[in-house]
Amino acid sequence: MSSSAQTDSKGAPQAGxxxxxxxxxxxxxxxxxxxxxxxxxxxxxxxxGLLGQNGSGKSTLIKVLSGFHHPDPGxxxxxxxxxxxxxxxxxxxxxxxxxxxxxxxxxxxxxxxxENLVVGDLATKQSAFLNWPELRRKALETFARFDxxxxxxxxxxxLPQVERALLAIVRAFEDIRAxxxxxxxxxxLFLDEPTPFLPKEGVEQLFTLVRGIVRExxxxxxxxxxxxxxxxITTRATVLRDGRVxxxxxxxxxxxxxxxxxxxxRKVEPYQAVPQDFSAKAADISIENLSGGALTPTSLGLHxxxxxxxxxxxxxxxxEIPYLLFGARxxxxxxxxxxxxxxxxxxxxxxxxxDRGLALLPADRLGAAGVGELTITDNMTLPVLPDLRxxxxxxxxxxxxxxxxxxxxxxxxxxxxVMKLASLSGGNQQKVLLAKWxxxxxxxxxxxEPTQGVDVGARQQVFGAIAQASEQGSAVICASTDxxxxxxxxxxxxxxxxxQIVQELRGADxxxxxxxEQTLLSLxxxxxxxxxxxxxxxx
Amino acid sequence: MTDQSTGDAPKKxxxxxxxxxxxxxLIAWVLLIxxxxxxxxxxxxxxxxxxSIIFGSQAVLLVLTLAxxxxxxxxxxxxxxxxxxxxxAMLLAILNAKLGWPLWGAFLVCLGMGLAIxxxxxxFILFFRIHSLIVTLGTAxxxxxxxxxxxxxxxxxxxxxxxxxxxxxxxxxxxPMAFYYAIILAAIIWYVFEYTSIGxxxxxVGRGREVARLSGISVTRVRAGALVASAMLASLAGxxxxxxxxxxxPLSGLTFLLPAFAAAFxxxxxxxxxxxxxxxxxxxxxxxxxxxxxxxxxxxxTFVQNIFNGAALIVAVSASQLVRGREEQGIT
Numbered sequence: 001m002s003s004s005a006q007t008d009s010k011g012a013p014q015a016g017x018x019x020x021x022x023x024x025x026x027x028x029x030x031x032x033x034x035x036x037x038x039x040x041x042x043x044x045x046x047x048x049g050l051l052g053q054n055g056s057g058k059s060t061l062i063k064v065l066s067g068f069h070h071p072d073p074g075x076x077x078x079x080x081x082x083x084x085x086x087x088x089x090x091x092x093x094x095x096x097x098x099x100x101x102x103x104x105x106x107x108x109x110x111x112x113x114x115e116n117l118v119v120g121d122l123a124t125k126q127s128a129f130l131n132w133p134e135l136r137r138k139a140l141e142t143f144a145r146f147d148x149x150x151x152x153x154x155x156x157x158x159l160p161q162v163e164r165a166l167l168a169i170v171r172a173f174e175d176i177r178a179x180x181x182x183x184x185x186x187x188x189l190f191l192d193e194p195t196p197f198l199p200k201e202g203v204e205q206l207f208t209l210v211r212g213i214v215r216e217x218x219x220x221x222x223x224x225x226x227x228x229x230x231x232x233i234t235t236r237a238t239v240l241r242d243g244r245v246x247x248x249x250x251x252x253x254x255x256x257x258x259x260x261x262x263x264x265x266r267k268v269e270p271y272q273a274v275p276q277d278f279s280a281k282a283a284d285i286s287i288e289n290l291s292g293g294a295l296t297p298t299s300l301g302l303h304x305x306x307x308x309x310x311x312x313x314x315x316x317x318x319x320e321i322p323y324l325l326f327g328a329r330x331x332x333x334x335x336x337x338x339x340x341x342x343x344x345x346x347x348x349x350x351x352x353x354x355d356r357g358l359a360l361l362p363a364d365r366l367g368a369a370g371v372g373e374l375t376i377t378d379n380m381t382l383p384v385l386p387d388l389r390x391x392x393x394x395x396x397x398x399x400x401x402x403x404x405x406x407x408x409x410x411x412x413x414x415x416x417x418v419m420k421l422a423s424l425s426g427g428n429q430q431k432v433l434l435a436k437w438x439x440x441x442x443x444x445x446x447x448x449e450p451t452q453g454v455d456v457g458a459r460q461q462v463f464g465a466i467a468q469a470s471e472q473g474s475a476v477i478c479a480s481t482d483x484x485x486x487x488x489x490x491x492x493x494x495x496x497x498x499x500q501i502v503q504e505l506r507g508a509d510x511x512x513x514x515x516x517e518q519t520l521l522s523l524x525x526x527x528x529x530x531x532x533x534x535x536x537x538x539x
Numbered sequence: 540m541t542d543q544s545t546g547d548a549p550k551k552x553x554x555x556x557x558x559x560x561x562x563x564x565l566i567a568w569v570l571l572i573x574x575x576x577x578x579x580x581x582x583x584x585x586x587x588x589x590x591s592i593i594f595g596s597q598a599v600l601l602v603l604t605l606a607x608x609x610x611x612x613x614x615x616x617x618x619x620x621x622x623x624x625x626x627x628a629m630l631l632a633i634l635n636a637k638l639g640w641p642l643w644g645a646f647l648v649c650l651g652m653g654l655a656i657x658x659x660x661x662x663f664i665l666f667f668r669i670h671s672l673i674v675t676l677g678t679a680x681x682x683x684x685x686x687x688x689x690x691x692x693x694x695x696x697x698x699x700x701x702x703x704x705x706x707x708x709x710x711x712x713x714x715p716m717a718f719y720y721a722i723i724l725a726a727i728i729w730y731v732f733e734y735t736s737i738g739x740x741x742x743x744v745g746r747g748r749e750v751a752r753l754s755g756i757s758v759t760r761v762r763a764g765a766l767v768a769s770a771m772l773a774s775l776a777g778x779x780x781x782x783x784x785x786x787x788x789p790l791s792g793l794t795f796l797l798p799a800f801a802a803a804f805x806x807x808x809x810x811x812x813x814x815x816x817x818x819x820x821x822x823x824x825x826x827x828x829x830x831x832x833x834x835x836x837x838x839x840x841t842f843v844q845n846i847f848n849g850a851a852l853i854v855a856v857s858a859s860q861l862v863r864g865r866e867e868q869g870i871t
Contacts, residue, residue, distance in 0.1 A: 328753055351755040360753060371747035373813070382743060382754050385736040393734030 014081025019044045019188050019219040025075040027060055033243050034060040035071070040238040040245060042219050044080075044186055047210060049230040049237030049251070050223045051263055053483070053516060057243040058223055062192055066093055066100055080185055097185040099176045103193045103314075105168040107156045114139050114152035117171050142174060146212045162202030165194050166209055173213050186217035193223055193314065207233050225313050227259045227520050241265050264516045276491045277507055278303035285444055285475050290334030290345060293320040296499035297333060302444070307466065307476040309486035311515060312496030312522055319363075319479045322446035326353045326360040328368075338443055354383065357443030361433055363452055365426065369433045372422030376412070377403040379421050380436045406435040411461055427458020434465050438474075445469055447478040451485055463489050483515040497522035564809035564819065568826040575833030583836045590713035593828050598706075598717030599624070599780045601824045603795050604802040605724055606772030608815035611803055612732070613765040614745040615664065615671035620773040620799065622682035623656055625792030627777025629686050629695070632787035636697035646778060653774030656682065657767030664766065665759050671766075686789045696786030706782025717779050724772070725817040732816065741765060742814075797845075801852035802827055808858045827851055 018041040027035040035057045042048040052058045063069040065077070067088035077084045079096050093100070107116050114132075117139050139152045148166055156164060169191065176187030191210070195203050210220050210233060224230050230237050231251055239246040239262045246262045283301025291297040294317035302308055310318040324331040327348035334345040338356060353360070362368035370379045380403045381388055388398050403417035410431045412424070421429055430450065437445065450466070451459045466489055470476050480486055486493050487510055495503040495518050503518045559566075576584035603620055610617045627649040634645040656678060663674040707715040732738040743751040744761045752758050776795075781787055805826065806819030827848060834843050 326753070349757075350753050351757065354755040362753060364749075367747075368749040368753055371743060371750050374742070374746055378739070378742070382739065385739055393730065394736065394739070396734070 017078065017081025018042060019046070019080055019186070020221075021076075021078040021081075022061075022065070023076040023078075025061065025064055025077070026072040027057075027064055027069055027243075028072055035064065036243040038240070038243075038245050040248060042188065042221060043235070044219055045214050045217055046235045047214055047220045047222055047233050049234035050221055050240070051225070051227070051230055051237055051259065052240035052246075053225075053263060056240040056263075058240055059192070060243075061240065062100070062190060062223065064088075065098065065190070066090075079188070094175055095179060097176050097179050097183070097187040098190065099172040099187065100190045101165075101168050101172045101192065101194060105164055107164055107168055109157035110155060112152065113150050113154050113156060113159070113167060116156055116167065117142075117152070117174070119171075142170060146170060146209055148209070160202075162198055162205055165198060165202070165206055169194070169206070169209055169213075173218065176218065177216075180218075186219070188219045188221060189213060190221045191223065193225065195224065195226065195229055203229065225520070226523060227256055227263070228523055231256065231259070239263055260517055260520050263520065264513050276306070278306050278491065279506070284339070286337045287321075287325065288335050288337070290321065290324055290331060290336075291499075292324045292329060292331040292334070293317065294499050295320045295324065295496075298499075298501055300494065300501070302475040302477070304443075304473045304475055305470045306492070307470050307478060307490050309490035309493035309510075309515075310477060310479040310496065311481055311483065311486055311493060311519055312502075313519060314481070316496040316522070317499040318494070318496035319448060322360055322448050322477060322479055323362070325444075325477075326350055326358055326446055328360060328362070354440070357440075358446060359383075359437035359440055359442035359444070360446040361437060361448065361450060363449040365429055365433065365453070366422060370421050370429065370436070373420055375418055375420055376407065376424075376432050377417040380406055380417075380432060380439075383436060383440055402439075406439060407432075410435045410438075410465055425458070426453040427462070430454050430462055431458065431465070434462060438465060438469050441472065442469075442474050445474045445476045447476065447480075449480050449482070450478060451480075451482065459485075483512045483519070486510070486515055487512040495519055495522050560808075560812050561810055564805065564822050564826060568822060568829060571826065571829050571833065575829070575836065579833055579836040583833060586713065588832070590710075591715070592832050593825060594718050595707070595710075595715045596783075597824060597828045598715070598721040599776050599783060600795055600798055600802065600828070601718075601721040601821065602724060602776040602779060603773060603799040604806070604820045604824055605721070605728055605817055606769045606776060607799050607803045608806070608817065608820055609728070609741070609768045609772070610671070610762075610765040611807075611815045612741050612745045613762050614748065615762055615766060616675060617660065617766060617769045617773075618672065618675040618796065619656060619660060619679040619682060620769055620776075621793045621796035622679040622686070623653055623770050623773035624777040624780060624795060625787070625789065626656075626682050626686050627652060627774035628781040628784075628787035628792060629690050629777075629789065631778055631781040632695035632698055633689060635699050635702075635781075636695055636786065642699050642702055649774045649778055650771055653771035654767060657770030658763070660770065661763035661766040665763060683793070690787070690789045692789055694786060694788035698781050698785050698787075702778075702782040703785050706779055717783060720779065722821070724775075725821050728817040737761075737764075797852065798824075798827055798848045801848050801855060804859060805851055805855035808855055813859060823855075 020042040022041070023039045025035055025038040026033065038057070038061060050058055050061070060069060064071045065088065067090040070087040075086055077086055077088070079098070084096060088096070108119070111119075114136055118135055136152050143150050148170065150163060150167060156167070159167065169189070172189055176189065179185055180187055194206060198206065210222070214220055222230065222234055234251045236248055236250050237259070238248045239259070241263065242265070246265065249258060249262065281303055284304045285302040286299070287301070288299045289297040290299070294315055296317070298321070300308070310321055312318040320329065323329040324334065325336060325345060327345070327350050331345040331348070336343050336345055341356065343356065350360070366372040377400050381399045384402070385394065388395050388402060390398065400417050404415065407415035407417065412428050412431045412435070421432060424432065434450070445466075447466070451462055454462060466476055466478070478486065478489065490510055491506070493505045493510055493515055494501045495505070495515070502522050505514055505518065572584070582588060603624060606620050607617060630649050630652060631645045634640040634648060635642055660671070660675055660678055663669055664671045706717045709716045711719065732741070740751065740756045740761050743754065743756060744758050748758055751761075777792070780792060802820055802823040803815055805823035806821070807813065807815045809819035809822055810816050811819065830847050831844050834847065
């Protein structure tokens with residue numbers, strides 16, 4: 001062992017050194033500090049949690065460590081005591097003993113379990129002949145070691161979500177294990193939010209696998225939103241807040257409240273617009289038993305002029321609601337009542353929804369909301385073409401004037417209707433797309449992450465446009481994980497967990513901290529609610 | 540609302556590069572004419588060359604190109620258009636020349652066949668969600684087989700003189716009427732593309748299916764409509780071809796496919812760069828025909844046609860790729 005360490009100093013571990021030591025890592029994006037002097041370490045054989053809200057810098061940190069982002073100068077990274085040159089060159093993390101499992105897992109659904117398992121070898125090893133029976137035997141051996149019951153011949157598409165996650169993790173671990181055998185580096189596995197789409201039993205299975213992996217000497221960095229899970233699986237956890245390390249907690253000694261207050265911080269929020277209370281009035285729009293995707297049957301009522309926020313952890317189903325209501329995704333059940341008009345949502349097509357006064361601004365700005373290579377005029381006038389007709393057909397100058405006028409009203413910069421949508425900044429694109437729908441004076445405006453990738457100034461203008469729409473009598477539903485945004489624009493906020501509403505915040509409770517706190521608590525709340533429902537049903 | 544001037548500024552500043560790009564193909568065409576007028580015999584640069592060959596002989600190709608740009612705008616390929624053209628000409632010859640049907644009856648059957656094939660293409664592409672390239676490749680082969688079957692692999696002639704009269708014998712400014720039919724069709728398509736909501740929907744369906752769907756457009760209906768339109772216009776091209784040749788042969792119509800694609804993509808680099816557009820298509824067809832005619836005048840072998848058309852297709856697609864790539868970087 002020691003002789004091999006002398007001959008190959010590159011990957012050999014230094015005795016007593018942490019598995020990973022990152023020091024003074026900073027990352028600036030166009031003047032904005034996404035990571036500010038982050039220092040943390042992970043011990044060999046440790047499951048280390050990485051926690052923080054959206055925008056706290058978790059994903060930036062992971063991307064720096066995987067070589068996707070170049071950090072600002074001044075940072076250091078040591079793996080098992082050996083200095084690693086920053087920026088990490090893309091693709092070299094595997095030879096350093098690092099391996100990443102992202103939320104999308106990176107499996108090819110059409111290929112079999114075995115093919116997916118060896119795809120990493122296929123990419124790197126130059127071998128003309130693949131010994132499939134041998135590979136299969138090895139795969140079964142590996143699965144047996146972790147007590148997994150996976151059929152190597154089965155296409156990944158036929159596996160349940162849990163088994164896909166397990167397969168992706170085993171594959172990542174096998175990648176670094178090969179390195180382990182060569183250099184004696186046990187390796188570090190990054191799991192980036194692996195659990196949101198898994199049922200509770202699935203999470204247990206995944207944790208069993210993680211425990212098996214650390215027993216073999218490797219370390220696991222477990223990135224999550226979910227405090228309960230972090231408390232269950234980790235040894236220690238580092239909390240990021242606003243790009244800085246808020247602290248590292250030893251899990252056994254910390255309470256849940258300590259975690260939550262560390263995640264949220266104790267910053268005092270500036271006072272926001274007064275949420276209006278509509279509860280005295282009967283609902284103008286009511287949604288009943290809406291379900292589909294991750295959402296289990298959910299009912300809620302809305303008032304004209306009210307802005308309602310929907311939030312929750314990833315996978316909790318809240319972000320399905322705008323799409324289900326609009327007919328953009330197929331609803332399994334549900335009906336919506338607008339005034340006298342009662343409609344079955346399961347048969348709704350976007351055209352019907354628009355005719356009924358709904359408007360949807362999807363989060364995928366240039367994929368679903370507008371076409372980047374077409375002009376501002378083309379994009380803005382699409383929903384109102386019938387109004388823009390002259391005797392000979394479409395009134396082209398009229399269309400341009402409409403776009404110009406809306407551009408002025410919503411402060412699109414530059415206000416040049418002939419420009420292509422893609423050549424505007426994210427914030428201005430969003431103003432164009434908001435104007436596209438607000439000119440139809442929708443009865444119900446559905447928003448999904450309306451200010452994602454929108455700069456601070458444009459953000460206020462987008463809020464202004466939303467507020468104006470609600471003053472003119474539109475009801476607004478805004479799905480978002482940006483708690484600050486929700487607290488700024490919403491009269492009420494519903495928090496979702498496991499496909500259902502677990503909490504409704506209104507009035508003075510609509511603050512960033514309250515929303516964040518309740519969202520972090522939501523999984524325990526959902527347990528409580530289910531229990532309450534069950535007793536209710538029994539009674 | 541009153542402030543109209545702010546946004547007009549970038550529009551009014553004349554962008555030379557942009558304008559040059561729009562008219563590059565037109566300029567290239569003029570240069571090509573000048574080139575051949577220098578190197579080819581004197582007979583090249585005469586009105587009769589232009590009226591009968593360059594403008595007059597390729598109305599069929601022009602109509603077929605116009606047929607193609609409709610599904611291309613909606614994001615679908617239709618490889619069956621040339622087979623539909625050939626089938627339509629063959630049906631016309633069989634019904635009119637062989638069975639003695641009146642012309643209008645034969646026309647209806649040809650257009651009905653186009654309608655049916657358009658619907659079949661649309662059904663497989665949309666219902667089974669198969670790529671249009673695959674489906675229309677298949678239907679093209681099936682139609683080709685049917686042509687050989689109904690014609691007994693024979694060339695037919697004897698189509699009514701009335702049709703021939705109205706397609707190529709009658710002339711205006713020495714140019715056969717078929718040219719004017721094609722130009723009228725181009726004008727109609729231009730109007731539909733630019734001045735109707737249908738044209739806008741077609742464009743959005745081609746550029747952003749999800750955006751179109753979430754803006755309330757029935758993507759399926761628009762795509763089906765585009766495929767039906769291309770098949771019916773291809774049968775119209777077949778009727779014109781019947782009038783041009785006075786009959787039908789089971790194979791020659793297929794040679795129109797590649798030049799039509801080349802012209803469609805070449806046309807998409809002109810006038811409205813980055814968009815399939817009828818005016819660009821018209822210029823592109825004449826550009827290709829001029830090139831081939833000029834080479835013929837130089838006495839070059841006919842195989843050069845294939846090389847010229849194929850090269851034009853690849854150059855055109857590369858050029859439009861460059862245009863798109865640049866625009867993705869946000870330079871307007």
